[in-house]
Amino acid sequence: MEETLSYIVGKYNYWAALILLLIGLYGMIAKNNLLKKIIGMSIFQSAIILFYVSIGDKRGATIPILEHGHGGHGVEQVIEVAQYANPLPHVLMLTAIVVGVSTLGVALAILQKIYRVHGTIEEDEILETITE
């Protein structure tokens, strides 16, 4: 029991990402309302962003900004890698956030058009109008 608990608590960031991921996937696949599908899509993308951001973190580490740039005044500072969070996943996620926002924008624009054509954003009602 204790082992299981520490397994869950010790890797809580992965669990959080996993739960959000599943919520998002469920929303995208199972929901009938198209707007809810888009919300699911957004949750799904955010889960992956959180996952990436959390893997860049280290225990007791700070933001990766060097206070004194090396090479200044001839004093070479030794940089302890363990003191700084890994900035690479964070930078990657800046790009992924941009991609996510654009996808969201395109999806919402298309949804608006769907509403104008079909007069509804419920999937089953749209399918009825198509078969007729």
Added chain:
Amino acid sequence: MSPDQLPILIVIFPLFGAIAISLFGGLSKRLAFGLLLVAMAGSFASAVGTLQQVVQDGVAIHYRLGDWLSPFGIELVIDHLNGMVLALVSGIALLVALYSKESARVENPDRLHHYYTLFALLIVGLLGITATGDAFNLYVLLEIAALASYALLARGRGFAYFATFKYVIMGTIGACFYLLGVGYLYIKTGSLNMADLARLLIQPELMQSPTIRVGFIFIMVGVWIKMAFFPLHGWLPNAYTRAPTTTSCLIAPLMTKVSVYVMIRLMFSVFSVTYVFEVMRWSGPVVWLASIAIVCGSVGALAQNNIKRMLTYIIVAEVGYMVGGVWLANESGLTGATYHILSDAMMTVCLFMAVGAIIFKTGNSSLEAMRGIFRTMPVTSVVFVVGAFSMIGIPPTCGFFSKWYLIKGGVLAGHWEFVVALLFSSLINAVIFFRLIEIGFFGEFDDQGHGGYHGTVAVAEAPLSMLVPMVITAASLIVIGLYTNEIITGLVRFTIPAGL
């Protein structure tokens, strides 16, 4: 232009073209079209130049962006495999750009330059996916291509919006799975550069790591959604059928083929032959799935009454050909699959162009639109027949040779279900296309009355700007077929990874 800058010019031309079209294209329609042509022609010339260089030197070109050293910065890596795909994508883009002169103007009476901007951006994405040597960069470009294609497909209006919406959802799931998979690889290796990843992943402890295994599964499923591999193909027929003519000519041949390229690249340049076929051992089930894909796609195509929709089901079957060929795990299968990327892209674009011209002239997309087409549109129908022969696999068109290698691979690997599926699909294709050719050749005209008017039916051929690219494509099907041996020994042979 210095030749060592050619790799980046492949992507730069359409990118700056897109910007220029969105800025100045609104001034006149001719200017927008001219800018698009210049961008595509420049890109094609750079791609051919790069391919020539690769073939001459026999080694891959590494182009470091901003001159950052390789595992830290992003680099473009162009070898025989993606050199070929780059030339193919930019070549098809150029042909479709030419083809779009009349049809795009009719389909987009207002804001033609927006359409052309999206066109160029889609090509940026596809060429970038193909050229990049960085796993995360690939994700970003995958999304650029996807976003451009959503917008392009949605321009079909009406029901196209709903079909595109489904594609947006599926496409996003696919891309996110890929991203997640890359994250797993990053946790274990700390690298995103493909060559660096390949070097790290070969270590025995990573070979057995469950993290890498889950990453591999996520990446493969993500790519399969993107290419509409069998159980994940549901979005494709609707989205492509409802799209405007030019758009489906552009997206249908390119999107799936580039995704197949991505799969081959990731399987053999990031993971290794040993990992994919000996550690994962998925070869059997995937080839079975591919066989089912081929059969279902072909049967689905037979059931359709709309020409474009029928072609989209054939695409689903063709994806099965290529995925199956790659996963046969022998040289012949992979040769066939790689060669099939080339030949299938050409024959798909050929058929879509011919069908697009027919729909453009008749305004009808049911099988009935083919009625009497040989008399009214002789050139278009010859192009259609060449494309159809290639799809069926009649020599000397290139479709025959790729099928030959795939079947040989299936026999050598002992996957008889794949061989049977291929033969079955050829048979179904023959039934489908001969039925269409029959309607086209012997079909009577409804509005021309019956009997004595046969000699006087007016020729109503598609405009010249459509005919020229169509004829070039059809001719290239035969030329590629005749030069199969040169292409295999000069290009495809070098793409076979060691140990297969």
